[in-house]
Amino acid sequence: MKELIEYLLRFGNLNQQQIDFVATKAKEIVLHKDEYFSEAGKIFRHVGFMLEGITRVCYYNNKGEEITKYFIEENNILVDFESFDNELPSTVYVQAITDCRIIIFSKKDWQELLNTIVGWDAIVHKIILKALMQKVERRSPLVTEDATTRYLKFMERYPTVVNRIPLSYIASYLGITQSSLSRIRKNIR
Amino acid sequence: MKELIEYLLRFGNLNQQQIDFVATKAKEIVLHKDEYFSEAGKIFRHVGFMLEGITRVCYYNNKGEEITKYFIEENNILVDFESFDNELPSTVYVQAITDCRIIIFSKKDWQELLNTIVGWDAIVHKIILKALMQKVERRSPLVTEDATTRYLKFMERYPTVVNRIPLSYIASYLGITQSSLSRIRKNIR
């Protein structure tokens, strides 16, 4: 919980009373490896905050291949705003790839925070912006570089992730096959 | 100007007085092909709105290759919020690739709109969100598909752009060489 509050305070100020109010709405859940936090076709009804573990956001293309869009690590927000805000079915899966501890807020509680805490919407907007910008930045370089460079950058960007998840997920993030990634790894050492 | 107002109204309501006020702050500029709207290293000090033409956002990688991140067409917002909001030097170039007509707001006027029009910040937030989401969506599929598929999708997504800009820009967006793109084109027909 402390982590969440620290995270929130980086985006705006909250007084003790407001912090306590947030805390009353927060619930902690555990998600085991391979379980889904949410699934494509369903509407996102929670805002999550990663306390511990790694999740990934993925989808399937028209050939049935699984594509990992990005990973979400500790101390990051976990929500599909398009789905959450507009009550639209999400197009992606959010899956735990290690055991995870996650703080969640139900939509109802989230609304109540919006209505109660002055400035909550500003904080939330900043958080969303930051999350989206991160996505753009993490995704863009992948297009134009060769697979080895992409892998090296991946390791820089997710240093805490590389050794905790199966290689197949990394490959599906980098847009290459598992075999290719394996070969690349060999050449790097 | 009508285009801008219509665009704004898609994200929230403004009364006639507010619309007029926005109009007093808007200036129209012309940017010729190849001119820069903004450059890497400089701070973004304007919010732009594309009336006519196409711009692209690009940068250079460590090999000196030019990478096109995306294109911006008519009726879209044109701003690097990270740079604009935080007064940080931008990392990208925004370049006209056809002659363009662009409405701009100076930072000072933009602030005044924020302070004067109730709900302006909400509209702006929605616009930013949409723009960022578009970027993510346009960028992500590029990673995992082969060049031909990427080109076909590019044509679907930017139907009005394909025939108006040089092939080299498209290649640098798709992350392939000009030669490869030329060959791909040949095979498609």
Next chain:
DNA sequence: ATCGCTTTTTGCCAAATGGCAAATGATTTC
């Protein structure tokens, strides 16, 4: 230690893409 299961590595060959340079085509300028 052994079995069964999953993950990772490897070998083989085919396909896609890159790099470079020359040829062709298109456009501008005089």
Next chain:
DNA sequence: GAAATCATTTGCCATTTGGCAAAAAGCGAT
């Protein structure tokens, strides 16, 4: 209209990556 300039296509060959299947390595349960 000819020359100069720029954009695009093509040829040649090297390199990267994919697809598939088998081998090897890792891991948990017994």
